[in-house]
Amino acid sequence: MSRKLFTNCHIVDVNSRTVTPGAILTENGTILQAGPDVSGTADEVIDLNGQYVMPGLFNCHTHICLPPDPAVNYNRTDCQITMLALDHLRQFLNTGVTFIRDVGGVNFIDIDIRNAAAAGKVTAPDMQVSGKCICMTGGHGWQMGREADGADDCRKAAREQLKAGANWIKVMGTGGVMTEGVEPGSPQLDEDELRAAIAEGHKVGAKACTHSQGMTGIKNALRAGVDSIEHGFYMDDWCFDWMKEHDVYYVPTLAAMYWIKVNGISAGIPEYAVRKVNATFEDHLSTFRNAYKAGVKIVLGTDAGTPFNPHDKTAYEMILMTEAGMDVWDALRAGTITAAEMCGVAKTHGSIEAGKKANLAVFAEDPTRNLETVMDCRMTVLGGEIVYRK
Numbered sequence: 001m002s003r004k005l006f007t008n009c010h011i012v013d014v015n016s017r018t019v020t021p022g023a024i025l026t027e028n029g030t031i032l033q034a035g036p037d038v039s040g041t042a043d044e045v046i047d048l049n050g051q052y053v054m055p056g057l058f059n060c061h062t063h064i065c066l067p068p069d070p071a072v073n074y075n076r077t078d079c080q081i082t083m084l085a086l087d088h089l090r091q092f093l094n095t096g097v098t099f100i101r102d103v104g105g106v107n108f109i110d111i112d113i114r115n116a117a118a119a120g121k122v123t124a125p126d127m128q129v130s131g132k133c134i135c136m137t138g139g140h141g142w143q144m145g146r147e148a149d150g151a152d153d154c155r156k157a158a159r160e161q162l163k164a165g166a167n168w169i170k171v172m173g174t175g176g177v178m179t180e181g182v183e184p185g186s187p188q189l190d191e192d193e194l195r196a197a198i199a200e201g202h203k204v205g206a207k208a209c210t211h212s213q214g215m216t217g218i219k220n221a222l223r224a225g226v227d228s229i230e231h232g233f234y235m236d237d238w239c240f241d242w243m244k245e246h247d248v249y250y251v252p253t254l255a256a257m258y259w260i261k262v263n264g265i266s267a268g269i270p271e272y273a274v275r276k277v278n279a280t281f282e283d284h285l286s287t288f289r290n291a292y293k294a295g296v297k298i299v300l301g302t303d304a305g306t307p308f309n310p311h312d313k314t315a316y317e318m319i320l321m322t323e324a325g326m327d328v329w330d331a332l333r334a335g336t337i338t339a340a341e342m343c344g345v346a347k348t349h350g351s352i353e354a355g356k357k358a359n360l361a362v363f364a365e366d367p368t369r370n371l372e373t374v375m376d377c378r379m380t381v382l383g384g385e386i387v388y389r390k
């Protein structure tokens with residue numbers, strides 16, 4: 001039995017939306033007590049000098065197998081990709097991220113690493129993974145995905161991911177930015193194909209997410225039963241009403257488009273990618289604002305692994321979301337408790353409460369007053385262990 005007392009800190013409570021002085025007592029990786037009146041003995045006392053403790057952050061749209069190079073390179077060996085992925089996971093930990101949902105891996109490396117981490121052989125954030133994305137032949141992500149055509153083949157493709165151990169099914173509903181020759185607005189997998197893959201996941205309790213940017217593909221995916229919309233450049237009130245009624249989450253990944261826009265062609269990003277982002281950037285932001293106003297549940301994901309979108313800037317998505325009009329508490333919740341709800345882990349993750357896993361991120365200042373502080377993590381605690389300290 002190992003008890004740690006994190007004392008002399010401020011607790012950022014994303015449930016009550018309050019920041020209060022207090023302490024956190026953990027036992028064997030679980031939060032035993034948290035608040036102003038913590039009592040009991042500990043084997044180790046960690047004085048946090050008045051700093052601010054958040055629940056460990058979530059990044060719910062990552063690609064650990066892809067580095068943030070200007071152009072995508074699909075010519076790496078599995079060993080090279082694994083080395084990159086392990087480095088990316090370390091970057092997450094060093095920036096307060098203790099949970100990721102990876103939505104598009106290469107050769108099941110994401111699944112192997114998740115299993116190794118669960119077995120204690122690798123130190124990594126808690127992970128849910130999708131295996132390979134399922135796309136139509138020549139569709140967005142085909143270079144690393146599982147190409148599938150027709151409902152039967154999509155069903156089989158989903159079964160392959162589940163057999164390998166995927167937690168989520170990732171389906172490509174439209175074209176995308178980083179694949180040459182496809183357009184964000186064009187639908188890709190058809191509704192019956194999406195439905196077949198999504199239903200296969202639902203049979204075993206695995207949720208499904210869709211890369212979908214244009215409205216037709218988004219509506220196909222929603223009608224097909226998808227659980228989260230990734231990117232979502234174009235959505236109307238019908239989409240928002242459906243999402244609220246069916247508990248569908250929105251992961252806008254504002255950072256992905258932002259980094260492409262601010263770096264541009266001169267930094268080496270392919271012309272086709274910059275053109276597609278410039279053509280949709282403002283529409284994406286207004287869709288984000290409309291979704292937020294409509295009360296759609298919004299979750300933090302950055303799409304880390306796209307151009308200049310590194311694995312150590314998860315929290316920047318919160319800054320972009322607040323700049324686009326989101327309340328700071330809602331942004332903090334998007335990266336913690338709302339994310340935990342989407343991933344089905346809110347009983348154990350996403351807030352600082354007795355009984356939950358001791359995943360914590362420590363920042364120097366009050367993030368509700370100075371959100372920039374989330375870009376400078378001082379300490380990360382994973383399952384009660386300090387895995388990063390500045």
Ligand SMILES: [Zn+2]
Pocket residue numbers: 061062063103104303
């Ligand atoms: Zn992505």
